[in-house]
Every structure is written in C-alpha cells, then in structure tokens.
Amino acid sequence: MQGWSAPPQEPQKVASSPAVGSVQEHTVFTPADLRKVVFKRKWIILACLLLGLGIGLYFALATIPQYEATARVHIDFSRSANIGIEDLIQQQLGGGGNAEDKLQTEVEIMQSETVAMEVINSLDLYHKAPFDAIFKTSPYTGTLTPAQRHEIISLFLGSTKVQVLPNTEMVEISFRNPDPKVAMEGANGIVDAYLDRDLRAKFQGTTRVSNWLSQQLTSVKKQVEDAQQDLAKFQRENNLVAMDATGGDLVTERLRTVNEQLAEAEADRIVKEARYRMAMTRNPDLLVSVAPGTVLGSLRTQQAALLVQAAQLKAKFGPNYPKVVEVNNQLEKVQSDIDQEINSLTKRFTEEYDASVNTESLMRARLEATKQEAYRENESAAQFDILKHGAESASELYDALQMRLKEAGITAGLSATNIDVIDRANIPPFPVLPAKRSDVMFGLLGGLIVGMALAFFMEGLDxxxxxxxxxxxxxxxxxxxxxxxxxxxxxxxxxxxxxxxxxxxxxxxxxxxxxxxxxxxxxxxxxxxxxxxxxxxxxxxxxxxxxxxxxxxxxxxxxxxxxxxxxxxxxxxxxxxxxxxxxxxxxxxxxxxxxxxxxxxxxxxxxxxxxxxxxxxxxxxxxxxxxxxxxxxxxxxxxxxxxxxxxxxxxxxxxxxxxxxxxxxxxxxxxxxxxxxxxxxxxxxxxxxxxxxxxxxxxxxxxxxxxxxxxxxxxxxxxxxxDYGYKSNYGAGYGVKENQDGQK
CATH class of the missing domain: 3.40.50.300 (P-loop containing nucleotide triphosphate hydrolases)
Structure with missing residues (x-):
C-alpha cells in the first residue's frame, strides 16, 4: 500500500481552527468502523467467546438430566346436567363466561397450592429428589413449617407446566423430575387431584341447597303428621265420619279456596325464604344459581379473568408494574360492582320474602275470618274441612319438596361429568434437559454479545x-x-x-x-x-x-x-x-x-x-x-x-x-x-x-x-x-545500485 498524502497546499496557520476540546466525532457508525473495533479487540472477543463456550459446555455436562411426562385432558363446558330445581339450581354453578376464560380458570386451579399439596402428599415427594433436599437440615416429621411448605410448593410448581393447546379445549399437564417414574406419577397425580377437587367442589355447591331443603322437609313432615292427627281427633270428637267431600255449601267452598291459597302462599314463602337465606350468605356462586338472568354471572367471569391476568403479570413483572396496578384497580372496581349486585339481589330477595310472609299472614287472617263465618253456619263441618285441607296441603308440599331434593342429588352427581382424561402420562424414554447443542450455542452467542459489548466499552475508554x-x-x-x-x-x-x-x-x-x-x-x-x-x-x-x-x-x-x-x-x-x-x-x-x-x-x-x-x-x-x-x-x-x-x-x-x-x-x-x-x-x-x-x-x-x-x-x-509485491518489483532504484548489466 502506498502512503496516504494530502493534496498540495500552502503551509497554514491554525488560528482559525476550533478551540481545544471541540472535537467532532463520527455521527454515523459504519461497517468499516465495526471492522476496526473487532480487529482491535479481537483477543477480548475471542476470550469471551471461549468463556461463553466453556460456560455452555459446563451447563451441558454438569446439568442433571430432567425427564418430562405429559398428560392431556379435555374439558367440555357444553355438556348439560340440569334436570331439576329450576329456581334454585342452574346448570353451571360458576355463572356465565366464554370457554377461553373458563379454560384459563381451570388451568390456574391445576396450578393451585391445594392441588400441589394433594399430589405431594399422595406421592410422598418429601423423600424423593429434588424435594428431599429441603429437609436436609430439618428432617420431615409429618408436619411442615411455613418456610418448608412454601419452598416445597414453589419447587413443585416450578417443575409443573400447564397450558391450553391452541384452538382446542385440550389442557396439557407436564411435570419434570430427574426420575422418569416420578415425572410420570407427578403428571398423573395432578390430573387425579384436579378431578377429585372438581368433583368435590361441584357436588358441595349443589348439596348445600339440598341440605337446606332436607331441613325444610323435616318441618313440613311434622306439619303433615299434626294435621292428620287433628283431623282424625276432630272426626272422633264430633262424630264426623261420612261428611260430603265438597263441603256442601258456599261458605265451605270459600273456605276450601282460601285454604288452598294459603297453602300456595306458604309454599311461595318457603321458596322465597330459601332464596332469602341463600342471599344472606352473600355467596356469589349461590346467588348466580338462583338469579341466572342478572349481571352477577358476567361480573364473576370478568373477575376470574382479571385474577388470572393479575397473577400472570405479577409473576412476570412484579407487583409494582403499571399494568399490574391497573389490573388490580379493575379488580377492585369489579368487586365493587359484585358487592353492589349482591346488595341489590339481597334487597330484592328480602323484599320478596317479606312480601310472601305478608301475603301468608293476610291469607291466614282471611282464613280465620272465613272460618269464623263457617263456624257460625256449620261449625262442625267447617272445622272438618279446614283440618282435611290442611292435611292434604301439607302432604302435597312434602311430596313436592321431596321430589326436588332427589333431583338436587342427581344433579350434584351429574355436574362433574364434563372432564375427560384423553392421555395419561407414561414414563418418558429420553430426558428433555440438558439441551447440549442449545447450551453450547447460547454460550457462544452470549460470549459473542459480551465480547462485543466489552470491546465497544474498551473502545469507548480508549x-x-x-x-x-x-x-x-x-x-x-x-x-x-x-x-x-x-x-x-x-x-x-x-x-x-x-x-x-x-x-x-x-x-x-x-x-x-x-x-x-x-x-x-x-x-x-x-x-x-x-x-x-x-x-x-x-x-x-x-x-x-x-x-x-x-x-x-x-x-x-x-x-x-x-x-x-x-x-x-x-x-x-x-x-x-x-x-x-x-x-x-x-x-x-x-x-x-x-x-x-x-x-x-x-x-x-x-x-x-x-x-x-x-x-x-x-x-x-x-x-x-x-x-x-x-x-x-x-x-x-x-x-x-x-x-x-x-x-x-x-x-x-x-x-x-x-x-x-x-x-x-x-x-x-x-x-x-x-x-x-x-x-x-x-x-x-x-x-x-x-x-x-x-x-x-x-x-x-x-x-x-x-x-x-x-x-x-x-x-x-x-x-x-x-505489501502485495512491493518488495519484489516496486520502488526499485531507491538507494540500490545497479551493476554494469543494468540488473539490481
């Protein structure tokens, strides 16, 4: 290469040059500048590459092999199991919402601490790797300290991955462990624990209503028995053995009608009292079941979606991330709306219950007036009719409530039939970790990035x-x-x-x-x-x-x-x-x-x-x-x-x-x-x-x-x-004497 030279010019004074410190730097970084930096700092970059390669090889060779077993379940929310109790029990105890939100909710349940502890206890993971390392300093004695419980749950959930397969209702549950058998048992254990928990939750939600109906049946049954005993006693005391079944006159007919209305008012009061008692529990799920047409169901679905979103954002970015704060504010707003809706439903059910009680009281007062009139006309016949109709009404109410109670039990058993286990986990034949090629490639890539960053840092200091x-x-x-x-x-x-x-x-x-x-x-x-x-x-x-x-x-x-x-x-x-x-x-x-x-x-x-x-x-x-x-x-x-x-x-x-x-x-x-x-x-x-x-x-x-x-x-x-040939044929004659033949 020939030395670089400036164009011809006159010697210059530099009085007009910029003052000291006013250095004009490059504003555009060109590939040639990159080549210079790489060439100048090649040993630093090479050292970082070798270091990254070493770290990648270390992880590839030192990482304990991890096996992953996978199970798949199908959750079908379109199945119907509703065959009775129209006013008290709905087909879906959890309210409305689209399938995607429901699937995500089920995924979060599978990753809950409750399911995790059930699997840990059923598989006795306290004595299996890597969970046994938690108890090296403090052996497991049957009970867990809060710190041990938190650590073992965190380790278990860290080995678990639950995800919804795209565009399906399939959920994939994976579990990793150094032992392939434990990996298989862990994945299947999560599925079994989830199925048991889902069955219990849905059955218990329905049986809470059934238990209350059972209590009401006991009271109605006692009323039926008392009414029949009073009717028989009255007949004996007044020798009313062969009285006409229709009542025989207008007063008796009116008395029969009022008694029937009273029975309906009492039945209506019992049903509305049931709603009122459920409203007083302030349980959103139960309120949705008795009031399906309200906005409470959609609010509960929105709340579940926001809880899932908040958990994901908090796990990824921490509690102070602006999006987490925004979702928390939305949760507070939805909770406030739910509370307002619960208050509205409670108020409505209270008013309906008070109205039914008032109606029942009015009907009883009317019945008493009619009875007095009947007494004046035919005290014995009217009294007989009253006792007879009371016994019949109590018996009908008892039969109706008993039929509803049986329907509730059947519904509770059928409400957990929307989950199918498609594939149970098997023993994995090969480990998924370490991924040796990926570790080495990431090591080289990381070394290159660090080397380039260090090279540019050194270039900045030079x-x-x-x-x-x-x-x-x-x-x-x-x-x-x-x-x-x-x-x-x-x-x-x-x-x-x-x-x-x-x-x-x-x-x-x-x-x-x-x-x-x-x-x-x-x-x-x-x-x-x-x-x-x-x-x-x-x-x-x-x-x-x-x-x-x-x-x-x-x-x-x-x-x-x-x-x-x-x-x-x-x-x-x-x-x-x-x-x-x-x-x-x-x-x-x-x-x-x-x-x-x-x-x-x-x-x-x-x-x-x-x-x-x-x-x-x-x-x-x-x-x-x-x-x-x-x-x-x-x-x-x-x-x-x-x-x-x-x-x-x-x-x-x-x-x-x-x-x-x-x-x-x-x-x-x-x-x-x-x-x-x-x-x-x-x-x-x-x-x-x-x-x-x-x-x-x-x-x-x-x-x-x-x-x-x-x-x-x-x-x-x-x-x-x-030099590209300078030494052989360029620059000849500068300070080199030629011989007489003209050769150098």
Missing amino acids: DTVRTSDDAEQIAHLPTLAVIPRFPIAARKGTDPQPQKVSPDLVSLLEPQSIAAESFRTLRSSILLSAVDNEMKLLLITSSFAAEGKSTCAANIAISFAQRSARVLVVDTDLRKGTLHMKFRMSNRVGLSTLLSRESGNESFEHPIPELPNLTVLSRGPIAPNPGEILASRMMSELLMKWRSEYDHIILDSSPILAVSDTLGLAQQADATFILVRSGVTRKKALQRVREQLRRANAHILGIIVNGVDLRLENYYTYAKRY
Missing part, C-alpha cells in the same frame, strides 16, 4: 489516536502520510548493513518496503506543497517522547537525499536526542558543542557513504540550558547559514508537551509536522500540541501518523501481506 481519520477529526489538520508499523527484530538477521545504521532506517535498508514507500509519499507531499514557495527548514515534533520523531526524521532525510538533494538532518533535542544512534555516530560533538563554540565543522558527519549528500548533526553532549541555547542568536544565524548551503534542513525536535525548547524553532521553520504514534498519542495531547503551535505562530503543514496497523485504516481492506 482515548488514543489510532488512524489517520482519528487524527484529522481531532486536530482538524490534513494527514500527510501514514507510516505503517514495521517489525525491526525480524530484519536483524537479514540486515545488509547491520553495523552501519540502525534497522529503523528502512528508507535505506529496505527501499522496496511499504514503510519506505510511505516516507517517499511524505516527501512527495512536502515537495508538492511547496511548488511556488520552496520549503527548506522542516521541523518534526510530537506531544511526548518515544513517538518516533528521530526515526521519521532520519528516514525523511534519506528519502530527500536519494533525490540527490543536499540534506542536513539536525538533532535539536538537546536533552534526550537519539539521532546519533540511528546513524551509529559518535555523540562527543554535535549541536550543543557547535552552539557553545566548542567544536566546528567536525560536528557534521556523513554516516552513509552511498549518500554523501546527506549530512547529520547529532545533539552532542547534554547541555545544561537547552532552551536558552536553541533560542540564542547563534542558533538563528546557523539556520540562516544552512538555508544557503542545503536544499532541505530537517530538525528532529524535542516533544512539545514535555519541554518548551521546540516552540522557538517552530516559529522559524518553513513547515512544522506533528508526529502522532498510533495507539500511543492521546487525543487531548494532540489537541494541546496543535494549540501550542498555533499560539507560537508556527506554520503547521500537517500530521504524520506513525506505527499504524494498516488493517485499521478504512481505505485498506487487505487482511494479510499488505
């Missing part, structure tokens, strides 16, 4: 400059060249001149390499930027030490020298300059001795015989006052002198943020370059360097990004061997 794009966005200056990272150690064994110069000088040692081409690209950028105004005095600086200034200055100088230009490279870092090490030179004399007039022309050396036009001036011994020496008039005179003697003067300066020695030289330089080392130079440091050079009125030409991994550059897409 405030160093990595690419030319980063440098341009931060400093608002053009990038003149991108110098790739090149391994020095790998070339030491093949270095053609290992003792003459440092292996860092790739422009000389490996002129066909991509790194050498990058320095030539920088040279071209400098020359094209000075077509009309030749730049001789060039200064290279950076924010801190060890960012590659000396290596870059030496390679640029060699690149200029390879064009037969007269080049002088000067080490102006009088504190820690390393330019003499790059050229394997002595440092006994140099710029410090030259400025202090302790040496003369012997300070200038030509370390590379192949490039006699390249002159190097090392820093010399460490000076006690580098800043004052570099700012002296002697230094300015030397710079003026060198301008006339050389085509290019390259100043390897000290870091700006470490010392202030460079700022004075930057004012006199024709062009200043800010060197940035990829992954080392921080963004704030680059901003600070630019700001200090701006205040010193330096002519900043641009930025040089050093040590870049070219795979992070968005315009470079090759993953391997990014």
Whole structure:
C-alpha cells in the first residue's frame, strides 16, 4: 500500500481552527468502523467467546438430566346436567363466561397450592429428589413449617407446566423430575387431584341447597303428621265420619279456596325464604344459581379473568408494574360492582320474602275470618274441612319438596361429568434437559454479545489516536502520510548493513518496503506543497517522547537525499536526542558543542557513504540550558547559514508537551509536522500540541501518523501481506545500485 498524502497546499496557520476540546466525532457508525473495533479487540472477543463456550459446555455436562411426562385432558363446558330445581339450581354453578376464560380458570386451579399439596402428599415427594433436599437440615416429621411448605410448593410448581393447546379445549399437564417414574406419577397425580377437587367442589355447591331443603322437609313432615292427627281427633270428637267431600255449601267452598291459597302462599314463602337465606350468605356462586338472568354471572367471569391476568403479570413483572396496578384497580372496581349486585339481589330477595310472609299472614287472617263465618253456619263441618285441607296441603308440599331434593342429588352427581382424561402420562424414554447443542450455542452467542459489548466499552475508554481519520477529526489538520508499523527484530538477521545504521532506517535498508514507500509519499507531499514557495527548514515534533520523531526524521532525510538533494538532518533535542544512534555516530560533538563554540565543522558527519549528500548533526553532549541555547542568536544565524548551503534542513525536535525548547524553532521553520504514534498519542495531547503551535505562530503543514496497523485504516481492506509485491518489483532504484548489466 502506498502512503496516504494530502493534496498540495500552502503551509497554514491554525488560528482559525476550533478551540481545544471541540472535537467532532463520527455521527454515523459504519461497517468499516465495526471492522476496526473487532480487529482491535479481537483477543477480548475471542476470550469471551471461549468463556461463553466453556460456560455452555459446563451447563451441558454438569446439568442433571430432567425427564418430562405429559398428560392431556379435555374439558367440555357444553355438556348439560340440569334436570331439576329450576329456581334454585342452574346448570353451571360458576355463572356465565366464554370457554377461553373458563379454560384459563381451570388451568390456574391445576396450578393451585391445594392441588400441589394433594399430589405431594399422595406421592410422598418429601423423600424423593429434588424435594428431599429441603429437609436436609430439618428432617420431615409429618408436619411442615411455613418456610418448608412454601419452598416445597414453589419447587413443585416450578417443575409443573400447564397450558391450553391452541384452538382446542385440550389442557396439557407436564411435570419434570430427574426420575422418569416420578415425572410420570407427578403428571398423573395432578390430573387425579384436579378431578377429585372438581368433583368435590361441584357436588358441595349443589348439596348445600339440598341440605337446606332436607331441613325444610323435616318441618313440613311434622306439619303433615299434626294435621292428620287433628283431623282424625276432630272426626272422633264430633262424630264426623261420612261428611260430603265438597263441603256442601258456599261458605265451605270459600273456605276450601282460601285454604288452598294459603297453602300456595306458604309454599311461595318457603321458596322465597330459601332464596332469602341463600342471599344472606352473600355467596356469589349461590346467588348466580338462583338469579341466572342478572349481571352477577358476567361480573364473576370478568373477575376470574382479571385474577388470572393479575397473577400472570405479577409473576412476570412484579407487583409494582403499571399494568399490574391497573389490573388490580379493575379488580377492585369489579368487586365493587359484585358487592353492589349482591346488595341489590339481597334487597330484592328480602323484599320478596317479606312480601310472601305478608301475603301468608293476610291469607291466614282471611282464613280465620272465613272460618269464623263457617263456624257460625256449620261449625262442625267447617272445622272438618279446614283440618282435611290442611292435611292434604301439607302432604302435597312434602311430596313436592321431596321430589326436588332427589333431583338436587342427581344433579350434584351429574355436574362433574364434563372432564375427560384423553392421555395419561407414561414414563418418558429420553430426558428433555440438558439441551447440549442449545447450551453450547447460547454460550457462544452470549460470549459473542459480551465480547462485543466489552470491546465497544474498551473502545469507548480508549482515548488514543489510532488512524489517520482519528487524527484529522481531532486536530482538524490534513494527514500527510501514514507510516505503517514495521517489525525491526525480524530484519536483524537479514540486515545488509547491520553495523552501519540502525534497522529503523528502512528508507535505506529496505527501499522496496511499504514503510519506505510511505516516507517517499511524505516527501512527495512536502515537495508538492511547496511548488511556488520552496520549503527548506522542516521541523518534526510530537506531544511526548518515544513517538518516533528521530526515526521519521532520519528516514525523511534519506528519502530527500536519494533525490540527490543536499540534506542536513539536525538533532535539536538537546536533552534526550537519539539521532546519533540511528546513524551509529559518535555523540562527543554535535549541536550543543557547535552552539557553545566548542567544536566546528567536525560536528557534521556523513554516516552513509552511498549518500554523501546527506549530512547529520547529532545533539552532542547534554547541555545544561537547552532552551536558552536553541533560542540564542547563534542558533538563528546557523539556520540562516544552512538555508544557503542545503536544499532541505530537517530538525528532529524535542516533544512539545514535555519541554518548551521546540516552540522557538517552530516559529522559524518553513513547515512544522506533528508526529502522532498510533495507539500511543492521546487525543487531548494532540489537541494541546496543535494549540501550542498555533499560539507560537508556527506554520503547521500537517500530521504524520506513525506505527499504524494498516488493517485499521478504512481505505485498506487487505487482511494479510499488505505489501502485495512491493518488495519484489516496486520502488526499485531507491538507494540500490545497479551493476554494469543494468540488473539490481
């Protein structure tokens, strides 16, 4: 790859650049940015992937196998079992509602604590895994503490799954356990416990009415017996043995009619008293059974649906979830409506009962008046008729109530016949857990997600400059060249001149390499930027030490020298300059001795015989006052002198943020370059360097990004061997002598 260069332009002052801190970041994250992040943090992502794989394998291998047995039942709400007691018992004791709501209610009943405890007790799960682990510290002695009861029920319900099969009236009951036999017994036990509970609940609801009717029958039976005894006694006392059955006259007929009406009023009072007593219990289910046409049934169905919804939401989101609060408010409103409807029904039944009692009282009063009249006409005959009709009425009422009681018993037995067991659970042949493939896949996926999240987190914490794009966005200056990272150690064994110069000088040692081409690209950028105004005095600086200034200055100088230009490279870092090490030179004399007039022309050396036009001036011994020496008039005179003697003067300066020695030289330089080392130079440091050079009125030409991994550059897409033939046939002739046959 060829080094990236900026278009030709004049050296610029950066006074109009944004202030420090006004960094403009990317607003759009591109796939190229994603590729850079993944490549930079590949080891973190790989480590997370391996960790996720390890966790997945651990769960896949360490999870105890779980077996799941499944049973299925059919709940048919369309079956009818109503054959009697029209006013007191309805076909469905639970009220109205659609089948879906009813099915969901039955599902909740199957998962209730009552059913769970019945199964636990019937199967003796206290001594079977994993339930026996609850009693390790406190053995089971026949009774459960509240904590143990809660824990064993939670564990049982956690192993149970009850669901309605879509678009059917089928309910599927599944139970998991490490023992396949216990799994089968658990699923079947839930079905059996539910059937028993459903039968008991429906039978008990009907028999409550039957019990009250039985109590009423005892009282009516006593009335029948007393009436018959009084009739027989009256006949004996008054010798009324063969009296006409029709009464014989109008008064007797009227007496018979009033007595019949009284019997009807009494029967009506008994029925309405039954309703009244049921209303006084305030049991919604019983009230629905005696008042099916009211809205109470729909309110109860709505309440059941809201209870199911509230339980589901609370289990998923917790009691404070807004939807849970809303459903609870709706439950309170429905309960209030139910209470109001119960009050209304209670009031109605009370009024009906009072009216029936009042009617009965009036009929009795009328009967008494008629009797008195009958007494006046024929006391003996009237009294006989009264006793006879009383006995007959009591007997009829007794027979009617006894028939209703038998119907109630039959209805109670038939009301639980709407549930069919379709499939009972069998012993499962294979475990459902662990799902090894899923565990491994989820582990890998989780590791990838965590790795990517961690990579982006580390990327957010990384405030160093990595690419030319980063440098341009931060400093608002053009990038003149991108110098790739090149391994020095790998070339030491093949270095053609290992003792003459440092292996860092790739422009000389490996002129066909991509790194050498990058320095030539920088040279071209400098020359094209000075077509009309030749730049001789060039200064290279950076924010801190060890960012590659000396290596870059030496390679640029060699690149200029390879064009037969007269080049002088000067080490102006009088504190820690390393330019003499790059050229394997002595440092006994140099710029410090030259400025202090302790040496003369012997300070200038030509370390590379192949490039006699390249002159190097090392820093010399460490000076006690580098800043004052570099700012002296002697230094300015030397710079003026060198301008006339050389085509290019390259100043390897000290870091700006470490010392202030460079700022004075930057004012006199024709062009200043800010060197940035990829992954080392921080963004704030680059901003600070630019700001200090701006205040010193330096002519900043641009930025040089050093040590870049070219795979992070968005315009470079090759993953391997990014020289693509440079070393074999590109860049030939730069510093390489040809033999007489013209061969390299």
